[in-house]
Amino acid sequence: MSFIPKSARIVKMIRFGYNQTRNTEASPDDGGALNWYTVMKRTLVTEAPQQTGKEITLAGWVNARRDHGKVMFLDLRDRTGIIQLVLSKSLGDARPEDVIEVTGTVRERPPEMVNPKIPTGKVEVAATRLEILTKARELPFPIDSDGYDIKEEIRLKYRYLDIRRPRMTRNLRLRSRMTTFIRNFLTARDFVEVETPILTKTTPEGARDFIVPSRLQKGGFYALPQSPQQYKQLLMVAGLERYFQIARCFRDEDPRKDRAYGEFTQLDLEMSFVTQEDILKLTEELFTRLVAEIFPEKRIAKSPWPRISHRDAVNKYGSDKPDLRKDKNNPDELAFAWIIDFPLFTKQSDEDFYHGSGGAKFAPSHHMFTAPHPDDIPLLERDPMKVRGLQHDLVLNGYEVGGGSVRIHRRDIQEKVFDLIGFTGEQKSQFEHMLTAFTYGVPPHGGIAPGIDRFLFAALGELSLREVMAFPTSASGQTSVMDAPSRATDEQLKELGITLRIRSQQDVYETIVSEIRKHNIAFKALSHKPVTTSEEAADVRGTPLSWGAKAILMYADGKPVMLVVAGDTKIDTRAFKTVASVRDLRMATPDEVLAVTGVPIGAVPPFGHIFGIPLYVDEKINLNERVVFNAGYHEKSIELDRSGYLAVAKPQTGKFSKPPKE
Ligand code: ASP
Numbered sequence: 001m002s003f004i005p006k007s008a009r010i011v012k013m014i015r016f017g018y019n020q021t022r023n024t025e026a027s028p029d030d031g032g033a034l035n036w037y038t039v040m041k042r043t044l045v046t047e048a049p050q051q052t053g054k055e056i057t058l059a060g061w062v063n064a065r066r067d068h069g070k071v072m073f074l075d076l077r078d079r080t081g082i083i084q085l086v087l088s089k090s091l092g093d094a095r096p097e098d099v100i101e102v103t104g105t106v107r108e109r110p111p112e113m114v115n116p117k118i119p120t121g122k123v124e125v126a127a128t129r130l131e132i133l134t135k136a137r138e139l140p141f142p143i144d145s146d147g148y149d150i151k152e153e154i155r156l157k158y159r160y161l162d163i164r165r166p167r168m169t170r171n172l173r174l175r176s177r178m179t180t181f182i183r184n185f186l187t188a189r190d191f192v193e194v195e196t197p198i199l200t201k202t203t204p205e206g207a208r209d210f211i212v213p214s215r216l217q218k219g220g221f222y223a224l225p226q227s228p229q230q231y232k233q234l235l236m237v238a239g240l241e242r243y244f245q246i247a248r249c250f251r252d253e254d255p256r257k258d259r260a261y262g263e264f265t266q267l268d269l270e271m272s273f274v275t276q277e278d279i280l281k282l283t284e285e286l287f288t289r290l291v292a293e294i295f296p297e298k299r300i301a302k303s304p305w306p307r308i309s310h311r312d313a314v315n316k317y318g319s320d321k322p323d324l325r326k327d328k329n330n331p332d333e334l335a336f337a338w339i340i341d342f343p344l345f346t347k348q349s350d351e352d353f354y355h356g357s358g359g360a361k362f363a364p365s366h367h368m369f370t371a372p373h374p375d376d377i378p379l380l381e382r383d384p385m386k387v388r389g390l391q392h393d394l395v396l397n398g399y400e401v402g403g404g405s406v407r408i409h410r411r412d413i414q415e416k417v418f419d420l421i422g423f424t425g426e427q428k429s430q431f432e433h434m435l436t437a438f439t440y441g442v443p444p445h446g447g448i449a450p451g452i453d454r455f456l457f458a459a460l461g462e463l464s465l466r467e468v469m470a471f472p473t474s475a476s477g478q479t480s481v482m483d484a485p486s487r488a489t490d491e492q493l494k495e496l497g498i499t500l501r502i503r504s505q506q507d508v509y510e511t512i513v514s515e516i517r518k519h520n521i522a523f524k525a526l527s528h529k530p531v532t533t534s535e536e537a538a539d540v541r542g543t544p545l546s547w548g549a550k551a552i553l554m555y556a557d558g559k560p561v562m563l564v565v566a567g568d569t570k571i572d573t574r575a576f577k578t579v580a581s582v583r584d585l586r587m588a589t590p591d592e593v594l595a596v597t598g599v600p601i602g603a604v605p606p607f608g609h610i611f612g613i614p615l616y617v618d619e620k621i622n623l624n625e626r627v628v629f630n631a632g633y634h635e636k637s638i639e640l641d642r643s644g645y646l647a648v649a650k651p652q653t654g655k656f657s658k659p660p661k662e
Helices: 045-051 152-157 166-187 229-237 276-294 310-317 411-420 425-429 432-437 452-460 490-496 505-518 534-541 573-579 590-597 619-623 642-649
Strands: 009-014 037-042 055-068 071-078 081-088 099-108 123-134 211-213 221-223 242-251 262-272 307-309 336-343 345-347 362-364 388-396 399-406 445-450 523-527 549-556 559-566 585-587 615-618 626-633 636-641 652-654
Touching: 037 055, 045 055, 045 071, 045 081, 045 099, 045 123, 055 081, 055 123, 071 099, 081 099, 166 242, 166 276, 166 452, 229 242, 229 262, 229 432, 229 445, 262 276, 262 399, 262 452, 276 336, 276 388, 276 399, 276 445, 307 310, 310 336, 388 445, 388 452, 399 452, 411 425, 411 432, 445 452, 505 523, 505 626, 505 636, 505 642, 534 626, 534 636, 549 590, 549 626, 559 619, 573 585, 573 652, 615 619, 615 642, 619 642, 626 642, 636 642
Parallel strands: 081 123, 307 336, 559 615, 615 652
Antiparallel strands: 009 037, 055 071, 055 099, 071 081, 099 123, 211 221, 242 262, 262 445, 336 388, 345 362, 388 399, 399 445, 523 636, 549 559, 549 585, 626 636
């Protein structure tokens, strides 16, 4: 047994083939019979400089390798840092990102070899044993840069490698320290951390819900919470008085620079028997201390934080989230501000998801549980747009990093707000439980929900919210590494009682082929490089442009229809409106194409019945001997006789094409 320094960390490792006993002291919990656990004495990189002259064992990744003939230098990286190893090649060889275990003696480097850039730069480890625990393939991208210039798609695909990047590791560590700080701060002030359900009913915050189908109640759906808003208010009715949660929120809304797609995390917080002042004070103290503790290099521009009325913010700064930094180029300046005195309502727009059933004019400016200013309650009847709400937004460096309010705690006022935003009947009954709860003794209450990702993103001046999330969803809604959403199996769908209108590309292709076969029609199946336009397609297929059957999904008076014209012509929408007696006609969006046909734009085949929609084929197609089209894939086409195509597709026909303008 080699000498083991006293300060060496003892790490219990579960042995799955990691069975070095040379540097371990076996002390199996089972008395040795199974030898299932061993205790490994491993020194961490940061501890090594204190072990000069002693033999230690290190484990980690090869950060870099420098070959000097018979000797080589390896930089070893563990979670605490980087250290230089000197090895004779006779011990073996290791490549960057291999996971190794090394035993050796810590020695001082000669003065001219000291590396002042790393904390361990005065020493190196002269290795006497090298074991490669696992080999690493070449990484798909470098991890020693900040990574901003690498395509995000690929970074997210290999996120576990991307996180090895020091900047990402730092962000995740800061995030963890931040949530730990918050937990300690709040629990010391009598707050209770409560987890609330993820499978729940709609809690609108103005976005679209994610819904999850129920197996036990076919046709029923859960909604993922846009926030724990209703639960935290119910916890106030329950008498907890002070609640918080590091809560995941789900919103199906388009991503923006400061908004990730799908999910994000908030510090959700609620208090009873408080005024707006109490909520602002607590939040301000929390973040002031958090900055001092976790971001000591940062300076808060102004304390106490400025409080600006919504009207003043808009008039003076042209924004309800003004950037109040004195020096916008200073990465260490944090300018917090409160925006207060918001109007309780804004005009309903198509973009918000409150759409009251009664075509109401008003949408909540924050959410529908925000209390009106007590002085303005009479205005709810007379002039709702003039009512101020007890809402407060937390702004940092030009970003809204949190919002909250004092809540309505009177049933009659809550009902009035439901009426004003047009929630009647079924929509209102979705919130009946709140109205019921409010009949059993509700304390006055209020709260706030600062975004964890948002705050970090703004404080660090990161380029996107995804830079402070471990496994974010891409802007187009693909999850990192696992690449969800993915298709459910037929079995799963059956159990849920769900029939999909969306098919897979393969289904579409196979359906077409089998239908053509059923008709005993000869056809040619072509594979080629992916194409998206008729011109490209004609080119790679080597067929005349006119043979191409261009299939275009449109919405005619709100219903999807398939229009087909020859590749060398264009749709004449006016003519089509007459042919099909349609008033309103528009192109489908790429999302709609995918939803209706299951295939991407450019791969849609000229059929209607397989998608359950009407099909119109332009007369010009009749001039063609043969017809050729992409059959569900950008790289697969089918070519057949015109009459064969018409026999399978059974379209309605008419004249609705025109030559393309050059
Ligand atoms: N539920 C609100 C939100 O998610 C915050 C709050 O009112 O406390 O924005």
